Each structure stands twice: as structure tokens, then as C-alpha cells.
Amino acid sequence: MNSFDVIQKIKPIPDSSHDFYQKILRKIDLKTKPKGSLGMVEEIAIKMGLIQESLNPVIHNKRLFIFAGDHGITEEGVSAYPAEVTPQMVLNFLAGGAAINVFCRHEGIGIDVVDMGVNYDFSSQPGLIQKKVRKGTSNFLKKDAMSAEEANESIIKGMEVFEESYHNSPFELVGVGEMGIGNTTSASAIISAATGLSPKETTGRGTGINDICYQNKIEVINRSLRLRKANTNSGLDILTKFGGFEIGGIVGLCLAAAARRVPVVLDGLISTAGGLIAYMMSMDVKDYLFAGHKSIEIGQKAALKMMNLQPILDLGFRLGEGTGSALAMNIIDAACKIMREMASFEEAGVSQG
Amino acid sequence: MNSFDVIQKIKPIPDSSHDFYQKILRKIDLKTKPKGSLGMVEEIAIKMGLIQESLNPVIHNKRLFIFAGDHGITEEGVSAYPAEVTPQMVLNFLAGGAAINVFCRHEGIGIDVVDMGVNYDFSSQPGLIQKKVRKGTSNFLKKDAMSAEEANESIIKGMEVFEESYHNSPFELVGVGEMGIGNTTSASAIISAATGLSPKETTGRGTGINDICYQNKIEVINRSLRLRKANTNSGLDILTKFGGFEIGGIVGLCLAAAARRVPVVLDGLISTAGGLIAYMMSMDVKDYLFAGHKSIEIGQKAALKMMNLQPILDLGFRLGEGTGSALAMNIIDAACKIMREMASFEEAGVSQG
Numbered sequence: 001m002n003s004f005d006v007i008q009k010i011k012p013i014p015d016s017s018h019d020f021y022q023k024i025l026r027k028i029d030l031k032t033k034p035k036g037s038l039g040m041v042e043e044i045a046i047k048m049g050l051i052q053e054s055l056n057p058v059i060h061n062k063r064l065f066i067f068a069g070d071h072g073i074t075e076e077g078v079s080a081y082p083a084e085v086t087p088q089m090v091l092n093f094l095a096g097g098a099a100i101n102v103f104c105r106h107e108g109i110g111i112d113v114v115d116m117g118v119n120y121d122f123s124s125q126p127g128l129i130q131k132k133v134r135k136g137t138s139n140f141l142k143k144d145a146m147s148a149e150e151a152n153e154s155i156i157k158g159m160e161v162f163e164e165s166y167h168n169s170p171f172e173l174v175g176v177g178e179m180g181i182g183n184t185t186s187a188s189a190i191i192s193a194a195t196g197l198s199p200k201e202t203t204g205r206g207t208g209i210n211d212i213c214y215q216n217k218i219e220v221i222n223r224s225l226r227l228r229k230a231n232t233n234s235g236l237d238i239l240t241k242f243g244g245f246e247i248g249g250i251v252g253l254c255l256a257a258a259a260r261r262v263p264v265v266l267d268g269l270i271s272t273a274g275g276l277i278a279y280m281m282s283m284d285v286k287d288y289l290f291a292g293h294k295s296i297e298i299g300q301k302a303a304l305k306m307m308n309l310q311p312i313l314d315l316g317f318r319l320g321e322g323t324g325s326a327l328a329m330n331i332i333d334a335a336c337k338i339m340r341e342m343a344s345f346e347e348a349g350v351s352q353g
Numbered sequence: 354m355n356s357f358d359v360i361q362k363i364k365p366i367p368d369s370s371h372d373f374y375q376k377i378l379r380k381i382d383l384k385t386k387p388k389g390s391l392g393m394v395e396e397i398a399i400k401m402g403l404i405q406e407s408l409n410p411v412i413h414n415k416r417l418f419i420f421a422g423d424h425g426i427t428e429e430g431v432s433a434y435p436a437e438v439t440p441q442m443v444l445n446f447l448a449g450g451a452a453i454n455v456f457c458r459h460e461g462i463g464i465d466v467v468d469m470g471v472n473y474d475f476s477s478q479p480g481l482i483q484k485k486v487r488k489g490t491s492n493f494l495k496k497d498a499m500s501a502e503e504a505n506e507s508i509i510k511g512m513e514v515f516e517e518s519y520h521n522s523p524f525e526l527v528g529v530g531e532m533g534i535g536n537t538t539s540a541s542a543i544i545s546a547a548t549g550l551s552p553k554e555t556t557g558r559g560t561g562i563n564d565i566c567y568q569n570k571i572e573v574i575n576r577s578l579r580l581r582k583a584n585t586n587s588g589l590d591i592l593t594k595f596g597g598f599e600i601g602g603i604v605g606l607c608l609a610a611a612a613r614r615v616p617v618v619l620d621g622l623i624s625t626a627g628g629l630i631a632y633m634m635s636m637d638v639k640d641y642l643f644a645g646h647k648s649i650e651i652g653q654k655a656a657l658k659m660m661n662l663q664p665i666l667d668l669g670f671r672l673g674e675g676t677g678s679a680l681a682m683n684i685i686d687a688a689c690k691i692m693r694e695m696a697s698f699e700e701a702g703v704s705q706g
Binding site (some may be wrong): 032039041084085092097099102106193207312314318338343349352 | 390641
């Protein structure tokens with residue numbers, strides 16, 4: 001697989017000046033409700049119709065991938081949890097005991113865990129996709145998080161995750177989640193580099209660090225940004241300097257999904273950072289992205305703004321794993337059904353306003 | 354049935370000073386996630402545990418009732434739609450073609466329509482519960498919307514709807530929706546009377562009226578408030594002056610559900626006005642209420658503030674019917690499953706922060 005070929009396949013969806021957009025809008029506007037009264041659900045329905053090039057968008061199967069990886073930056077004391085929690089949580093996902101497992105069972109979403117770079121040797125088992133690049137990134141305060149080759153490899157492997165799963169059993173909607181102690185630090189650095197905002201404006205408290213740790217986290221990102229001198233126009237270089245093998249995996253998944261016209265539901269700060277790098281590699285990717293949940297991490301807002309995406313849910317989550325994606329996928333599914341199942345004024349014999 | 358007896362049965366749920374509250378909190382805090390990281394879902398899970406007096410709250414069955422009624426106030430040109438749309442939409446609900454039908458099918462929620470006062474003779478049919486008080490309220494700019502006896506009757510009938518359905522097939526969560534052209538005017542008047550806020554602060558554009566209609570709507574409510582002189586400490590009197598038979602039905606449902614410790618999911622402006630009257634009749638009702646969706650109607654915010662309820666969803670809906678309730682019920686169900694199915698740090702062998 002080659003990321004250039006995949007990117008070439010990504011085409012924008014029609015905008016509101018196109019006939020097909022107007023056709024979809026007309027169909028929604030003739031349904032038995034005041035125009036626009038289903039708010040964001042109507043916007044989602046339109047986007048799904050445009051993506052599937054259909055007046056009757058449909059979701060038969062939903063799938064969610066949790067990309068996991070370890071982070072050298074944890075050496076700098078940026079997290080409230082020890083790094084060993086990354087493999088422990090991967091095992092928890094595989095055993096079905098984490099919040100994301102509960103939500104995916106509840107919403108009828110198939111789930112897989114992708115080892116992109118966890119510092120642990122997992123035995124081969126159902127639900128685990130082995131795509132390890134390396135056992136954790138380097139400490140990006142001291143050197144680049146990964147080599148350019150590794151960054152590219154992580155993206156390719158994310159594409160493979162999509163393609164292999166899709167061929168095995170197709171799905172019309174894919175959610176992304178992640179696990180990686182230290183990865184809010186990585187994501188905030190990525191978003192600062194991409195947006196030009198200071199770390200103060202992109203950094204939150206992750207899993208819940210205290211004031212001293214929080215100041216340290218900002219300072220670590222500040223110094224790293226100066227030291228690494230990323231080419232801020234290059235998503236690949238930003239990933240190299242500050243990633244996240246799991247973030248690279250998410251980048252690849254977003255690109256591969258967009259190339260196949262399958263929409264991706266982002267979750268919180270980290271998956272949004274992945275979506276942002278994919279967007280920098282091909283701006284049309286954003287047409288296939290949904291922001292599942294508003295993070296309380298401030299960096300997410302900046303990244304979403306750059307892509308002009310509005311979060312579907314705002315439940316105060318700061319867990320990651322794909323928890324916000326999973327619940328938002330239910331609403332996207334409902335939006336498709338509005339297009340397919342809801343009666344028009346004429347069909348129902350209801351007078352128009 | 355007697356509303357006094359029902360109200361007597363409503364007891365508050367334990368607050369955070371109680372042992373059982375602390376027990377629930379401990380259970381959540383030991384689950385494999387940073388404390389509080391599931392935000393509102395954790396608050397919902399706690400509330401469901403307190404309501405069901407269980408560390409393992411469960412929802413086997415969900416039910417939603419659409420209360421329908423006509424409004425004399427439509428004579429004053431307050432709505433973008435003609436009054437005949439109320440019965441037309443009831444028939445649309447019964448045929449399964451409305452947005453709320455799509456959402457209820459999607460979420461596995463049983464649905465019934467209650468005729469509380471529609472200006473139409475429906476034939477008896479499955480899914481329709483006949484509880485008509487009168488064929489529409491009086492124009493409350495000219496006289497009280499209903500008599501005190503009718504107000505009481507509408508509440509009793511709402512209680513009967515709950516009790517009869519519950520006995521027939523029990524459910525652990527109930528959503529409310531409504532249909533009634535003109536009923537945002539009724540609801541805004543109710544909320545102004547109850548909160549003391551001016552109509553400007555409680556009135557929106559309903560199904561989408563223009564500036565002139567909107568100014569007229571505010572003025573109609575203003576004059577009605579002065580003319581009707583409601584006893585603003587009496588929910589029953591406010592209902593009498595400005596209701597809504599369908600709003601009376603919602604009041605009764607909220608009271609009966611709270612008496613049986615079954616939580617109610619409110620929807621937009623109108624159902625929230627119903628919840629508010631129930632709250633005025635028994636403040637403990639609020640312990641059994643969830644605000645399903647933030648309405649773009651400003652009056653809802655004032656009513657929710659009075660009850661200290663935060664909306665679960667904010668998707669820009671302004672449709673009613675129970676559409677916001679239905680989607681929120683999915684999240685309440687998910688929250689219960691977090692309590693039951695999610696592993697603790699110890700069970701999963703995950704290190705704590």
C-alpha cells in the first residue's frame with residue numbers, strides 16, 4: 001500500500017451549489033416537520049447522503065478501532081497514570097471490560113484493538129490487530145518522537161487496518177478511539193504545531209493532573225516545540241516530531257476511509273489530532289469526518305475549528321477510547337433513517353406551514 | 354385515581370450525604386477510567402442507581418408517550434402552521450411516519466399517542482390512547498384555557514396513561530413528547546407565570562414564525578398574563594389559565610412515574626413546562642426527571658434552571674414530539690450499562706493513577 005495512491009483517491013463531496021446537494025435538501029425539507037427543526041441531525045443526514053451519493057443513506061454495519069501506543073514523553077511526568085496502564089488497558093479492551101466495550105455492545109458496533117506501538121508483547125488473539133511499529137515513541141523533549149520512515153509506516157499500517165477489516169466485512173461508518181498514556185501531551189503538541197497556537201491554548205489536564213503537573217506539561221510542550229523545529233506545513237513532519245504511533249494509525253485510517261467514501265467519527269483530543277494531520281495531507285478528508293464529541297481538552301476545539309467541524313455530543317467526556325464516537329454513531333445512524341423512513345407532507349397528508 | 358394520593362407517594366432520592374449515594378459513587382470511581390471522566394454519563398448513572406435503589410440499575414423496557422391537544426390561542430395567529438396539523442400529525446404518528454416514530458424504532462422504544470384534547474374524532478386503533486378532555490382549550494387571551502375541573506381531569510388522565518400502560522407492560526424509563534399547534538405559546542405563558550420572567554425572556558419562534566408573528570406572540574402572552582391573573586404559586590392554576598390538555602397529561606404522567614420511581618425524560622419547551630408544573634405540585638418530582646434535549650426555545654432554559662436540570666443533548670432540535678427524549682434515552686440506557694458491565698481496576702488488573 002502507498003499513501004500517495006490512497007490520497008489521490010480522496011474526492012470532495014458536493015457542496016450546496018451542486019444539484020445533488022439541492023436534491024437532498026429538498027427531500028429533507030418535504031418531510032413532516034418544520035424546515036431545519038431537527039438541527040444537527042439534518043446536517044448529518046445531508047452529509048451522509050452526499051458521502052454515499054444517495055437520497056437514502058444507510059448504515060448496515062458500524063465498526064470502531066482503538067489504536068494503542070506508548071509514549072516516550074511520559075518520562076517527563078506529564079501524566080497522572082504510569083505508562084504500564086497502556087498495555088493493561090489494551091488487555092481490558094480485549095476482555096470487554098472498558099467503557100468503550102460497554103458502549104460498543106450497547107450500540108451494536110464491532111470493535112478491534114490495534115497495537116500500533118505498545119511497550120508489551122501481546123499474544124495473538126481475537127479482536128487484537130498487530131501493527132506494532134516500535135515499543136513506544138522516543139521522548140520528544142530529547143529527540144524526534146519517531147523517524148520519518150516510522151511516521152510513514154504508522155500511516156500505512158493504519159490504512160491497512162481499514163482495508164483489511166473493510167474487505168473482511170464492509171461497514172458504512174467507522175469510529176476511532178485510542179489508548180496511550182502520555183498521548184494528550186503528544187496531541188496538544190501536534191495541534192500547537194499545526195495551528196500556531198501556544199501550548200497554553202492547546203493543553204489540558206489529560207486524565208486529571210494537578211496544577212504543578214499541568215504547568216510542567218505546558219512547559220515540556222513549549223520547549224519541545226522550540227527544540228524540534230517541525231515543518232508546520234507538513235502533517236508528516238509534525239507526526240514525526242511529536243506523534244504517536246497510534247496517532248499515525250488514525251491518520252492512515254482517516255485517509256483510507258475517505259478514499260473509500262466511508263465516514264469516520266472522531267472522538268476526543270487525540271483522535272482529532274490524528275484527523276487534523278490527515279486533513280493537512282489531504283484537505284478533502286474533512287468531508288468524511290464527523291466530530292463525535294466535544295472534549296473538555298481545549299486543544300480539540302482549535303483542531304476542529306481548522307477543519308470547520310462541530311461536535312455532535314457534549315457530555316463532558318475526557319476518557320478517549322472512542323467513547324464519544326460510539327455514542328455519536330447512534331445519532332448518525334438515526335439521521336440516515338430520517339432520510340429513509342420519515343414521511344413527506346404529501347405522503348402523510350399533513351398541511352404545510 | 355386521586356392526585357393527592359399519588360403526590361403523597363413521591364419521595365426524594367438520597368442526596369450525596371447518604372451512605373447509598375457514597376456507595377454508588379465508590380463503585381463508579383473504582384471503574385477503569387479516571388474519576389469523573391465520563392462526565393454527564395456518570396451523573397446519569399448515579400441518578401439511575403439512586404432512583405432504582407440499586408448499584409446495578411437496569412432498563413429492560415423503554416416507552417414514550419406523545420400527548421396531543423389543540424389550543425384556542427391559535428386564533429391569535431401565534432403559529433406558522435394551521436390548527437388542523439395537530440390531528441394530521443397524530444395520524445402521521447399512528448402510521449409510523451413522523452420523526453419520533455423513526456427515532457423510537459431506532460432506539461427500541463415503545464410508542465403511544467395520547468389524545469388529550471385534539472379537535473378531531475379519531476377511530477379507536479392500536480397505539481392510540483383516548484383520554485380526550487375537550488376538543489381543544491379556550492383562547493386564553495379571552496378566557497381561561499380550561500376550567501379548574503378540566504385541569505384536574507387532564508392531570509388524572511395523564512396519571513391513568515402511566516398506570517394503565519405500566520400495569521400492562523412495565524418499563525424502567527419513560528419519554529414524553531407532545532403535539533399541539535399553538536402549544537409553544539401556552540408553554541411560554543406557563544413558564545413566564547411560574548418563573549416571573551417576562552414573555553420576552555421565555556418566548557421563541559416555535560415552528561418558525563417571522564418577526565411580526567413573533568412580536569405578536571410576545572404581546573399575546575403579555576396581555577394574557579395580565580388578564581388571567583394566575584396564582585403563580587399554584588401549578589394547577591397556571592395550568593388552568595394557560596394550559597394545554599396535553600400539558601396537563603404530561604404533568605400527570607410525571608407525577609405518576611415519580612410515585613413509582615420510574616424516571617421521565619423530558620423533551621423540549623412544552624414537555625419541560627409540563628415537568629415544571631409537576632415540580633410545583635411536588636418538588637421531589639425533579640429527582641425523577643431528566644432533561645433530554647436543550648431546546649432552542651429560550652423558555653426551556655428558565656424552566657430547567659428552576660428545577661436544576663441540565664440537558665443531555667444539544668442537537669439544535671425545535672421539533673418536539675419527544676425527538677430529543679428518544680435519543681437521550683439511548684444515553685441513559687448506556688449509563689446504566691456502565692454501572693453494570695464495566696470492570697473495576699482490580700477486576701481488570703489495571704494500575705490506578
